Amino acid sequence: xxxxxxxxQEVRDRLGRIDQLYTRGRQAxxxxxxxxxxxxxxxxxxxxxxxxxQSSAYRNLSMMEQAGVVRRLxxxxxxxxxxxxxxxxxxxxHLVCRGCGVIRDVTLDRQLERSLDAAFSRIALDVGxxxxxxxxxxxxxxxxxAADCSAD
Amino acid sequence: xxxxxxxxQEVRDRLGRIDQLYTRGRQAxxxxxxxxxxxxxxxxxxxxxxxxxQSSAYRNLSMMEQAGVVRRLxxxxxxxxxxxxxxxxxxxxHLVCRGCGVIRDVTLDRQLERSLDAAFSRIALDVGxxxxxxxxxxxxxxxxxAADCSAD
DNA sequence: TTGCATTTGAGAATCACTCTCAATAAAGTC
DNA sequence: GACTTTATTGAGAGTGATTCTCAAATGCAA
Numbered sequence: 618x619x620x621x622x623x624x625x626q627e628v629r630d631r632l633g634r635i636d637q638l639y640t641r642g643r644q645a646x647x648x649x650x651x652x653x654x655x656x657x658x659x660x661x662x663x664x665x666x667x668x669x670x671q672s673s674a675y676r677n678l679s680m681m682e683q684a685g686v687v688r689r690l691x692x693x694x695x696x697x698x699x700x701x702x703x704x705x706x707x708x709x710x711h712l713v714c715r716g717c718g719v720i721r722d723v724t725l726d727r728q729l730e731r732s733l734d735a736a737f738s739r740i741a742l743d744v745g746x747x748x749x750x751x752x753x754x755x756x757x758x759x760x761x762x763a764a765d766c767s768a769d
Numbered sequence: 770x771x772x773x774x775x776x777x778q779e780v781r782d783r784l785g786r787i788d789q790l791y792t793r794g795r796q797a798x799x800x801x802x803x804x805x806x807x808x809x810x811x812x813x814x815x816x817x818x819x820x821x822x823q824s825s826a827y828r829n830l831s832m833m834e835q836a837g838v839v840r841r842l843x844x845x846x847x848x849x850x851x852x853x854x855x856x857x858x859x860x861x862x863h864l865v866c867r868g869c870g871v872i873r874d875v876t877l878d879r880q881l882e883r884s885l886d887a888a889f890s891r892i893a894l895d896v897g898x899x900x901x902x903x904x905x906x907x908x909x910x911x912x913x914x915a916a917d918c919s920a921d
Numbered sequence: 922t923t924g925c926a927t928t929t930g931a932g933a934a935t936c937a938c939t940c941t942c943a944a945t946a947a948a949g950t951c
Numbered sequence: 952g953a954c955t956t957t958a959t960t961g962a963g964a965g966t967g968a969t970t971c972t973c974a975a976a977t978g979c980a981a
Contacts, residue, residue, distance in 0.1 A: 637927090637928095638927070638928080638978075638979090640927090640928070640929090640977085640978080641977095642928085642929075659968085659969090670929075670930055670931080671930090671931090671969095672929080672930060672931070672932085672969090672970080672971085673928080673929055673930065675968090675969060675970070676928090676929085676970080676971095677928095677929095679969090679970085691843045691844065691845065691846075692843065693843065694937095694938080694939095694967095694968090695967095695968085696968070696969095697968085697969090712892075712893065712896070712898050712900070714898070715901070721896065721898070723892050723896075725885075725888055725892075726888070729884055729885070729888055732881055732884065733877075733881070733885075733905075736877055736878070736881055737907050740864075740875045740877075741864065741907065741909065744864070744873060744875075744912070745911070745912030745915070746864050746866070746873070746907075746909055746910070746911050746912065747909045747910045747915060748864070748907045748908070748909040749867070749908055749909040749910070750907075750908050750909075751905060751906065751907045751908065752905070752906045752907075752908065753885075753903060753904070753905045753906075754903065754904045754905075754906075755889050755893065755898075755900045755902075755903045755904075756900070756901055756902050756903065756904065757893065757898055757899045757900040757901040757902075758898070758899045758901070759897070759898050760896070760897030760898065763897070763899060788958095789958090789959095790947070790948085790958070790959075792946080792947075792958090792959065792960090793946090794959085794960075795959095811937085811938090822960075822961055822962080823938090823961090823962095824938090824939080824940085824960080824961060824962075824963085825959080825960055825961065827937090827938060827939070828939080828940090828959090828960085829959095829960095831938090831939085846936095846937090846968095846969080846970095847937085848937070848938095849937085849938090922981100923980105923981090924979105924980090924981090925978105925979090925980090926977105926978085926979085926980105927976105927977080927978070927979095928975105928976080928977070928978085929974105929975080929976070929977080930973105930974095930975085930976090931972100931973100931974100931975105932971100932972090932973105933970105933971080933972075934969105934970080934971065934972090935968105935969085935970070935971080936967100936968100936969090936970100937966105937967100937968095937969105938965105938966085938967095939964105939965080939966070939967100940963100940964080940965065940966085941962100941963090941964080941965090942961100942962100942963105943960105943961095943962105944959105944960080944961085944962105945958105945959080945960065945961090946957105946958085946959070946960080947956100947957085947958075947959085948955105948956090948957085948958095949954105949955085949956085949957100950953105950954080950955080950956105951952105951953090951954080951955100
């Protein structure tokens with residue numbers, strides 16, 4: 618409860634920094650993303666929060682992405698997925714199912730993350746690139762799709 | 770030269786496996802991707818190989834992706850980038866510039882890759898996910914964009 | 922409440938990409 | 952080479968996720 622209120626306050630602050638109000642519709646988006654616990658496509662988001670309309674949802678997701686509240690994930694030709702930004706949820710990566718497209722959050726242990734950051738910093742320095750964040754996607758087949766395939 | 774011929778032969782084999790010919794236009798695409806040495810958007814590909822037409826290029830890239838010859842990279846709302854598949858070039862990752870969108874290939878040392886694979890396998894096992902490949906994108910600012918920013 | 926600025930909603934517009942189908946090139950046969 | 956058959960190409964129409972437009976609704980200050 619307290620954590621939930623803190624989250625909303627943090628979102629309100631981040632929106633305020635770019636002169637945006639934390640309206641009812643925007644709160645509904647954040648609640649849906651929190652409730653799902655997994656990145657949602659826009660149609661899935663509208664199912665979770667039926668009061669939202671498509672155009673406003675897209676507009677608000679885009680604005681909240683700029684505000685550092687939402688992250689947009691793109692993995693192909695179909696709908697993008699949206700989740701809360703890492704600043705609100707913590708650094709993590711994704712398992713992406715090639716079958717159904719579902720995305721699942723995972724974390725690596727600190728030591729491995731440190732090794733990665735060190736490696737990227739070293740590589741980046743060589744080519745004059747200033748690294749900010751990294752994003753690891755593991756592609757494969759989820760349990761549900763594996764079951765479906767063997768059933769066929 | 771020999772390496773170049775071997776590459777083309779390997780591409781021809783991979784296309785043959787799905788009953789596709791290695792036509793002049795398809796060779797031009799592969800040559801352009803080899804020549805660029807960095808992932809290309811479709812407009813950039815057409816610049817490199819002006820004899821190609823848009824619809825055929827898209828159709829052939831899509832088919833060659835299925836054949837395991839080409840990989841399609843998606844990083845936002847604009848054009849996707851295309852490069853030769855890892856089976857032809859070796860496993861690598863990408864530095865992606867937030868400023869201009871340019872993508873640069875990088876490799877991690879074997880030991881770190883092994884650690885990552887082991888970590889992903891462990892995580893995946895826990896959730897019943899069968900990992901196949903992984904893809905690491907490092908987002909940041911390239912040298913050219915950093916120079917432009919400080920010039921402003 | 923009254924006024925002013927921001928946000929919303931419905932639908933039109935955009936644009937990367939895919940599809941269609943007649944014209945063309947490739948591969949095999951003689 | 953000429954002929955047949957099959958696969959590919961090119962130009963433009965179509966698709967669909969996302970963005971834009973603008974009048975109506977809402978939020979906020981006094």
